[in-house]
Amino acid sequence: MSEADPQTRRNAPALSLHVPEPAFRPGDTPDFSSIPVPPAGAAPRPDTAAPARETFPLTDALVRVLDEDGRAVGPWDPKLDPDTLRKMLKDMVTVRVFDDRMYRAQRQGKTSFYMKCTGEEAIAVAAAAATHRDDMHFPTYRQQGLLVSRGYPLTDMMCQIYSNRGDKLQGRQLPIMYSDKPHGFFSISGNLGTQYPQAVGWAMASAIKGDSRIAMGWIGDGATAEGDFHSAMTFAAVYTAPVILAVVNNQWAISSFSGIAGAEKSTFAARAVGYGVAGLRVDGNDALAVYAAVQWAAERARANAGPTLIEFFTYRAEGHSTSDDPTGYRPAGEAQQWPLGDPIARLRQHLTALGEWDDERHDALVKEADLAVRAAQKEAEKLGILPEQGRENIQSMFEDVYAEVPWHIAEQRDQCLKEAGL
Amino acid sequence: MSEADPQTRRNAPALSLHVPEPAFRPGDTPDFSSIPVPPAGAAPRPDTAAPARETFPLTDALVRVLDEDGRAVGPWDPKLDPDTLRKMLKDMVTVRVFDDRMYRAQRQGKTSFYMKCTGEEAIAVAAAAATHRDDMHFPTYRQQGLLVSRGYPLTDMMCQIYSNRGDKLQGRQLPIMYSDKPHGFFSISGNLGTQYPQAVGWAMASAIKGDSRIAMGWIGDGATAEGDFHSAMTFAAVYTAPVILAVVNNQWAISSFSGIAGAEKSTFAARAVGYGVAGLRVDGNDALAVYAAVQWAAERARANAGPTLIEFFTYRAEGHSTSDDPTGYRPAGEAQQWPLGDPIARLRQHLTALGEWDDERHDALVKEADLAVRAAQKEAEKLGILPEQGRENIQSMFEDVYAEVPWHIAEQRDQCLKEAGL
Amino acid sequence: MNMIEAINSAHKVMMARDPDVVVFGEDVGYFGGVFRATAGLQEQFGKQRCFDAPISEGGIVGTAVGMAAYGLKPLIEIQFADYIYPGYDQIVSEVARMRYRTAGEWTMPMVIRSPYGGGIFGGQTHSQSPEALFTHVAGLKVVIPSTPYDAKGLLIAAIEDPDPVVFFEPKRIYNGPFDGHHDRPVTPWAKRPEAQVPDDYYTVPLGQARIAREGAELTVITYGTMVHVAVAAAEDNGVDAEVIDLRTLVPLDIKTIEASVKKTGRVLVVQEATRTSGFGAELAALVQERCFYHLEAPVERVAGWDTPYPHAYEWAYFPGPKRLKMALEKVMAD
Amino acid sequence: MNMIEAINSAHKVMMARDPDVVVFGEDVGYFGGVFRATAGLQEQFGKQRCFDAPISEGGIVGTAVGMAAYGLKPLIEIQFADYIYPGYDQIVSEVARMRYRTAGEWTMPMVIRSPYGGGIFGGQTHSQSPEALFTHVAGLKVVIPSTPYDAKGLLIAAIEDPDPVVFFEPKRIYNGPFDGHHDRPVTPWAKRPEAQVPDDYYTVPLGQARIAREGAELTVITYGTMVHVAVAAAEDNGVDAEVIDLRTLVPLDIKTIEASVKKTGRVLVVQEATRTSGFGAELAALVQERCFYHLEAPVERVAGWDTPYPHAYEWAYFPGPKRLKMALEKVMAD
């Protein structure tokens, strides 16, 4: 009997490995009616200083504010004024238009790579609105909405995407790996999860210094499986760090559905309670619910009452990135079936229900966003697109490895310049 | 204003970093009356196939079977026969005597290092009794009780501790880093936490093969902070792995109390529920409660109903290791105040209450254990003690890096032998 | 077959031959891997033999250790070599040391596959060549193929090997060879003899280098994508270089190296990885230790720069034809 | 002061001078560290400046990154170098690359301290010398002191340095020097000039080697504990060796090395770490590249064996006097 032969000498039933499987695969007709969608307004809103354990029921619920008719209902209604709502709508539309154009730019060969956040626009945009301008975000690659909301120039974003002369990161990072300290946007890493304990560390530093600024860390459903998730939760809990930890559960990693990250057995929000951290599960396609949840957590953090883990329940409406074709692993058209709808449509409906919006204004907004994005693109492309890069300013490649260039890198720089005939 | 200066422009209160602190430090008089000790028999016993979420209340409770008078009470009473109880008592006494002698041997310069499990003997011994002989344990360095319970020769343990000629590990590992496949005891690692996902992997393999054997992984309260804890929980939950994951919460890491690992804000057992894993919190000084909890989890695992995380609540009665003097960070005599008592005394009281034990038999047992340990030590020392090692069989040092010795290691071996004048 | 197909074929052959081979990693199951190396395996062998893993390289390696302890042969994929670090502790502290620390009681016959290297505009986190971080770790074997034929044969040998093997695959040449001239067409794999890959079982033994090009003037020691770049450079520059494709870095085929160096007296070591403390340093150190009196010039190293891999400067970073040419000239002139 | 006291003193000086310096790690708070390097800091500077961390090296480094991003200067302890691997991803992927990937917008002025090396019967997980796993990573500075004076001065310089520094402390010589003769008494630190450590602020600049012993016949390039072993070996064997104590491995003081090698023509590189792909390989490669025509013999390496560090065979593993003697003889004879 080989070592790997099962032991059958006991009259015990044979074990078998369970491998989670999404409900639908290519060829299936998606039907999400089994996903429970509690009515808007149903989830209670605990005091922001409540003990973490009291939020346990909320980790299995879904904080929702906008009902089917676009009305804001229940205790989580953040009661935002129409200007704030219109600003959020505008930012979300801008993000979507931006994504579409940059996706196309990649397809046109103007850069190597792009990632959209289609269907998830409400999350970053409303979170930006609900945090202070000087709080620090530690994002993943799908929070372009933070930058747009905070007024980071679209041209600057595009220059980064093109790795061109206008790129403040000097062409060193993959497209969309933005960084901007003045806009409270920490450098995006290619390595999943690393930013999560970093957000906690920033928040700890703020507490050490007696500051009042808080941090917000971001992670995807898939990346919650990394050890960094656990580090972040542990340190946040131990030191009562003033941090908000967001999980954007868009149902998919690349081709793996959220069940492979553990969503079959529990919610991501529920992870919170085991650490003694407050947990909320929120309709991520409901901008008002997102705003309200972040506001709640921010208030809690600022009062030194501890961290909050928020799961934003949403759906990645497009491919993982320009390198991915999702029809290889899920049915086309799932996004249209998604029971929580489209975040832009829902906020638009709400504003319309309030009498603060109409089709005409919406068309004008879309046009305006389109023009702004096109104008930015034109500006950015003046500074070059990726295929033209990599020949100028070669010596910059050798800077910033250290504060000063050490001899061995200086030698390499000189050699490189010689290679380039410079 | 330097970058690290706090931002005071908002009228927000200053944050501050919370650093957990144990209740007592050297000089204080320990008083554990604030630790809630629920009465024995109070915790309900769910069905072993119950959904994980149903165990949530048990992660905050304390499964206890032995009451103050040494009676076994409540739904968790495993109803063990007196022979089994006596066997457990004997094993626990043997472990304690063994620890004392080996500690002394280290102090006598016979080896470099030793680690006791004083006060925690019930945990490994009862877990060994409640699992099958061919289930696989992935222990830390405080589960010597597993080996003793399963009849691994004391002499072999000592030979490992002395790194002597009888050491099956050829002097390669620190003392107490045992390994024995036939006794279902996986190789102990010096790196904390690594064994936890390994246990899950073994269990997954068993399931892949349609086997019926299960795995049990062990970790300390302090080491739960490692990323490996999270890997283990995630993989166990995702694949419904037939594994029992034990956290031995003995209140201390080295000098850090369990609050630095997160125990101030939650229990370790509570971590389970966020993953969709069953969780139990158990009086680790109550051998019957330990047995019952492991039996419950084993039944669950064998029925393919999923993993269980069990926190054993106990107290590390002695120093972390022979390199540690705990009076530097906690009051002397805390162990005596520990509200859950001594596991050996409690099991002895139970057997006595049953009329199956008396002082005379206990004295005889202690004497017997003492003789057995002394005899084993004599045998082991015939094969050498550490200070005499490292001169014979030097070429063995170059074996087992790979299955076959490659040229570069062969060259080094030859050089080493030349160095040694061989 | 191109290199991906060859690797896929090695999986299929070994999963069919050995029921203890299990394949898992991020996106390797239903979808078949982001580079398609595991395409079709789940369908053919079932979900219990090939499945998706959570995004946790530490968990992937950690559970693989447990599976190997049970008696299985895990064949795992780390999606990019740049993402292997969360699993580094399990690899270095556990996988590499298990046989030794247990005096052979527990062994780790596993293969950790991972695409590595640059040339694809992947930026700093999809272009790294971290092999030296593994060659320094006793207990690991490190294998890097450069052709489809070798990829399949070496992978099968690695799966059958009783020791753990870190198997880095040069992703730049998955779908076609690459001679460093990103702006000139290359002969596709299909037209190359090294891409004549049998469907069936065969092995290319670990620990044996291959002479990719015979020559008498100078020895180039390299591996992975750089084999092709080096061969092209020799040809383009009319240098009669012998190009050694190491194939296995640990254990190294020192005999082939020594024989060549003793013949040529001049050595160029070529790696894609950052220069300082790269595996090329070990090669240079060994050559001068063992062939000092045969050397007519210092052993020269060509390498990636000691900087992260910058997205826009792909071709200024990559050790391409120009860097090779200058180095060949230098070694020949010294 | 012994080396621990000197390191402790560096902490105190810098915590007093710079309110942004925060110290954390496993057991470093109330207890003051398992080696006592942080003794008294919590008492003196409060719990917000010096505190215990959970047993999560990844979390320690990860939160330190966030703190550095905020503007603090984390000075963190990894309890043993053998346990740094769970933090390896944060170090390699984040700490090392932050300045580069953000073109200087975010920097990582932190120090990661860790006791390393053998000679204490610590077995395979308390004896490792993993410096080469960091010297290969662009963006990190790597510092290893060999005396109390240097330990304090280098540590202060490292804290003040704008770049991240991995600071490995040879634990074998924390409390007294060690010349490799484990069976013969050594002069304690107290009686050594290198242990005359001022209480106040001073620095020993990074990137500058020290001539630990002047000599004309042969150059020994080494660092850490091995400096003392090498000096003793030169003396015991009557070899007029110049012993270079590197102090900083990256960036390397190549000038001092070149000057010495050009003078002596013979080189021995000594490291405790396992041989293959160790930092000694880089040193050997560099020396032969840059001083080839001055070399009268191959650069020889003395190192730990390519095996884990076996508990019972401490002295057969450790590169001690015998290994040094044989190597010195070989280089002199070649």
Ligand SMILES: Cc1ncc(C[n+]2csc(CCOP(=O)(O)OP(=O)(O)O)c2C)c(N)n1
């Ligand atoms: C450490 C690490 N492992 C693997 C990858 C490759 N990878 C990039 S994105 C991704 C999926 C992430 O999924 P999720 O966290 O759900 O985020 P989403 O893309 O859905 O926003 C993977 C596996 C990586 N970037 N880093």
Ligand SMILES: Cc1ncc(C[n+]2csc(CCOP(=O)(O)OP(=O)(O)O)c2C)c(N)n1
């Ligand atoms: C990865 C790693 N980090 C640090 C250490 C050093 N260390 C050894 S034991 C220990 C404390 C462990 O505490 P706990 O997990 O509670 O186990 P206990 O000793 O109480 O049984 C520490 C920090 C280690 N062995 N491995």
Ligand SMILES: [Mg+2]
């Ligand atoms: Mg996702």
Ligand SMILES: [Mg+2]
């Ligand atoms: Mg403990």
